[in-house]
Amino acid sequence: MNEQAGETLTFLFSDVEGSTRLLRELGSAYSGVQQRHQQVVREAVATHGGREIDSQGDSFFIAFARPRDAVLTAVEAQRGLREERWPEGAELLVRMGIHTGPVDLAGERYVGLAVHRAARISAAGHGGQVLLSYATLALLEDEEPGLDGVEFRDLGEQRLRDFQRPVRIYQVVADRLPSEFPPLRTAEAANTSAALEVRASDEDRDRTISDLREHTVAGRLTLEEFSERTERVYSARTHGELERVRLDLPTPTAAAAGRRSPKRVTFAIFGNTQRTGRWRLPRRGFAFVLLGDADIDLRQAELRSDIASITAFVLFGNVDVYVPEGVDVDFGGVNIIGHRREWGRDVPPLPGTPLVRVRILSLFGTSDLWRVPAAWVGRSFRQVINALRKDAGGQYGLPPGE
Numbered sequence: 001m002n003e004q005a006g007e008t009l010t011f012l013f014s015d016v017e018g019s020t021r022l023l024r025e026l027g028s029a030y031s032g033v034q035q036r037h038q039q040v041v042r043e044a045v046a047t048h049g050g051r052e053i054d055s056q057g058d059s060f061f062i063a064f065a066r067p068r069d070a071v072l073t074a075v076e077a078q079r080g081l082r083e084e085r086w087p088e089g090a091e092l093l094v095r096m097g098i099h100t101g102p103v104d105l106a107g108e109r110y111v112g113l114a115v116h117r118a119a120r121i122s123a124a125g126h127g128g129q130v131l132l133s134y135a136t137l138a139l140l141e142d143e144e145p146g147l148d149g150v151e152f153r154d155l156g157e158q159r160l161r162d163f164q165r166p167v168r169i170y171q172v173v174a175d176r177l178p179s180e181f182p183p184l185r186t187a188e189a190a191n192t193s194a195a196l197e198v199r200a201s202d203e204d205r206d207r208t209i210s211d212l213r214e215h216t217v218a219g220r221l222t223l224e225e226f227s228e229r230t231e232r233v234y235s236a237r238t239h240g241e242l243e244r245v246r247l248d249l250p251t252p253t254a255a256a257a258g259r260r261s262p263k264r265v266t267f268a269i270f271g272n273t274q275r276t277g278r279w280r281l282p283r284r285g286f287a288f289v290l291l292g293d294a295d296i297d298l299r300q301a302e303l304r305s306d307i308a309s310i311t312a313f314v315l316f317g318n319v320d321v322y323v324p325e326g327v328d329v330d331f332g333g334v335n336i337i338g339h340r341r342e343w344g345r346d347v348p349p350l351p352g353t354p355l356v357r358v359r360i361l362s363l364f365g366t367s368d369l370w371r372v373p374a375a376w377v378g379r380s381f382r383q384v385i386n387a388l389r390k391d392a393g394g395q396y397g398l399p400p401g402e
Contacts, residue, residue, distance in 0.1 A: 012070045013059070047076065
């Protein structure tokens, strides 16, 4: 390939991702891995007429007269590296970036923004990924016959480090190469990552709690999940920690259609009834207990609104209600010849928590409210009962006395 000063060339930059880690893992065997990596890349470059401008350690800088040759070199080299059997089960991953633009010769070196832009495109990628700019893609449109089996996925406009104007970047997709990668390592991604490490304020935490509350009312979170996540919010120090709390949640919206029907009435007549698991708690629910026992487990209940109430009528029976610790519960009513007790840590309700009102109207009956620690999230109902009964009256039980 004969180059002239001021002409337009296509540049390919590559480097090994995590080379320092590989060196620590492989020790003296890494030199052999490095040599084989260089051999695979150079064979692909030679096949497609590229010129190796520089190679330092684990990186390559290669120039091509035609964009198609750069793409085919990258695909062939990536396939060869992927199919190679590296020692000790190691995985050598190389990221590659391609860009086309005008350059000048300064002695034996190329100078120009095109060189720097190609290097930045490579640095934005991940091991095993091949990226190219729109400038290169536009020149490939007339060379489709030579690129059978190679496609280009639009990754959108990206702002590269040290460049003010964004560049539209595409990923090379080909057979026998991985196609799914994390987001690019661009300047915007770096700024986002830095922003996530900024200290969170009380207002930020309150806003996150408000979002969690909306998701709870929409049925995406149970009361138990709300309690556990709220505890994490109040211990979070940065925006990143707050984002991780709601990472699997969409932007809060109105309650979705098609949710399960609420369970409005619970009966326990001459027997025992358990209402547990994931169920829909109505705005107003009722329980009727006659010579029986009812367990109403609200830990995984879904709310229909931010206020819910349960009214229980008990005659010669018992009602046990289980709620996650920190949920705002108003527990009251009238007991004639019986008792009404609360068990669990006496912690103030978390701000923004949905309110659950429990009213007990009992004659010759008993009622107990059990506050389940947030740390017990995921435990089965039977495990929770066994643990609570074991600790009741000890350090866990805190009946307030009335």
